[in-house]
Amino acid sequence: MRVYLAGPDVFLPDPLARAAALKQICARHGLIGISPLDPLDGGDLPHWQTLPEAFRIARRNEAHINSCAALIANLTPFRGPSADAGTVFELGFMRALGRPVCGWTNTAAPFIARTRTFCATPAGTHDAEGMLLEDFPGLADNLMIDAAIAASGGTLVIRDLPRAEAWQDLAAFETCVAELGRRR
Amino acid sequence: MRVYLAGPDVFLPDPLARAAALKQICARHGLIGISPLDPLDGGDLPHWQTLPEAFRIARRNEAHINSCAALIANLTPFRGPSADAGTVFELGFMRALGRPVCGWTNTAAPFIARTRTFCATPAGTHDAEGMLLEDFPGLADNLMIDAAIAASGGTLVIRDLPRAEAWQDLAAFETCVAELGRRR
Numbered sequence: 001m002r003v004y005l006a007g008p009d010v011f012l013p014d015p016l017a018r019a020a021a022l023k024q025i026c027a028r029h030g031l032i033g034i035s036p037l038d039p040l041d042g043g044d045l046p047h048w049q050t051l052p053e054a055f056r057i058a059r060r061n062e063a064h065i066n067s068c069a070a071l072i073a074n075l076t077p078f079r080g081p082s083a084d085a086g087t088v089f090e091l092g093f094m095r096a097l098g099r100p101v102c103g104w105t106n107t108a109a110p111f112i113a114r115t116r117t118f119c120a121t122p123a124g125t126h127d128a129e130g131m132l133l134e135d136f137p138g139l140a141d142n143l144m145i146d147a148a149i150a151a152s153g154g155t156l157v158i159r160d161l162p163r164a165e166a167w168q169d170l171a172a173f174e175t176c177v178a179e180l181g182r183r184r
Numbered sequence: 185m186r187v188y189l190a191g192p193d194v195f196l197p198d199p200l201a202r203a204a205a206l207k208q209i210c211a212r213h214g215l216i217g218i219s220p221l222d223p224l225d226g227g228d229l230p231h232w233q234t235l236p237e238a239f240r241i242a243r244r245n246e247a248h249i250n251s252c253a254a255l256i257a258n259l260t261p262f263r264g265p266s267a268d269a270g271t272v273f274e275l276g277f278m279r280a281l282g283r284p285v286c287g288w289t290n291t292a293a294p295f296i297a298r299t300r301t302f303c304a305t306p307a308g309t310h311d312a313e314g315m316l317l318e319d320f321p322g323l324a325d326n327l328m329i330d331a332a333i334a335a336s337g338g339t340l341v342i343r344d345l346p347r348a349e350a351w352q353d354l355a356a357f358e359t360c361v362a363e364l365g366r367r368r
Contacts, residue, residue, distance in 0.1 A: 010316075011316040011317075012315060012316075015316075054327040055334060057327055057331075058327050058328050059331065059335065079299065080264025080266070085266035085267065085272050085326040086328045088272045088273050089275060089328040089329060089332070092273035092275065092276030092280070096280035096281055129351065130196075131196060132194075134195070136237065139238060142268070142269040143242050144245065144269070144270045146242075147243065150239060151239070163313075
């Protein structure tokens with residue numbers, strides 16, 4: 001079973017080593033991990049040649065997602081209270097395909113707490129621009145994300161690690177992989 | 185033609201008035217704007233009753249998107265360098281359905297400039313955690329977002345407004361609507 005590995009892991013200092021580590025964990029549980037950095041089977045489509053590099057990457061990622069039976073997203077908060085935007089896009093994309101989407105995060109503080117910290121309003125209901133803070137008990141991120149994982153039959157695994165370890169530790173990821181692996 | 189109106193506009197102080205304003209602009213161009221705040225035609229599905237409120241909202245939004253022929257997303261940066269996470273999820277969802285996705289933003293600074301400002305690294309290539317900054321010329325947000333709009337045949341409209349007006353001015357939105365309206 002092919003599983004797309006969404007996440008800002010591609011921005012880590014050695015993204016190919018990270019992809020290899022994620023794929024190795026997948027293999028241990030009988031899954032084939034597909035990284036956004038993988039070339040496409042059969043290569044890029046000929047008419048992508050005229051596209052800018054960024055758009056070719058996106059076409060490749062969409063094709064990878066289409067080719068996978070499930071998606072696992074690294075939802076560890078990235079430059080703000082929410083997960084990485086590209087990761088969230090890909091989660092929504094796979095959700096629309098009706099296949100299982102799973103998520104993992106190494107930050108246990110709920111979304112409302114992280115948002116309040118980000119907005120520097122410890123008990124506030126609105127940010128400095130007067131916009132409402134999304135406040136539903138226990139959600140890990142924007143409700144579309146948590147709900148998609150639940151509705152798709154996927155797993156959300158939350159660990160609480162010091163920020164310095166948030167991009168290293170793969171135990172939460174492996175829990176997602178193991179759960180998907182048991183379904184094969 | 186039904187068009188889903190994705191955006192953090194639902195967090196504005198009077199979200200129903202905002203939804204009405206967006207719908208009125210759609211109507212002027214012969215489109216039916218569908219707000220995330222709209223009840224579903226036919227109501228919620230019976231088995232949603234046991235879901236928490238947040239998950240019922242998400243199911244409703246997914247059903248709304250499925251019922252629409254196109255999506256227009258308010259991509260004005262929201263609590264970080266990127267657009268609102270819920271909006272990005274919905275954009276990815278509609279992109280997977282293969283229908284046109286459009287975006288508008290009232291912030292003209294490109295994604296790389298906003299990310300550098302956010303990370304307080306004026307000319308940097310990496311953030312304080314050692315993670316790469318996505319640096320492709322001219323992109324308005326994460327490459328999945330810009331590329332999805334282009335690949336779907338949608339429009340991306342960028343205006344440059346002072347932040348204080350970013351949540352009020354609807355000229356960029358109307359440009360998206362007018363463009364979709366001409367295609368009917």
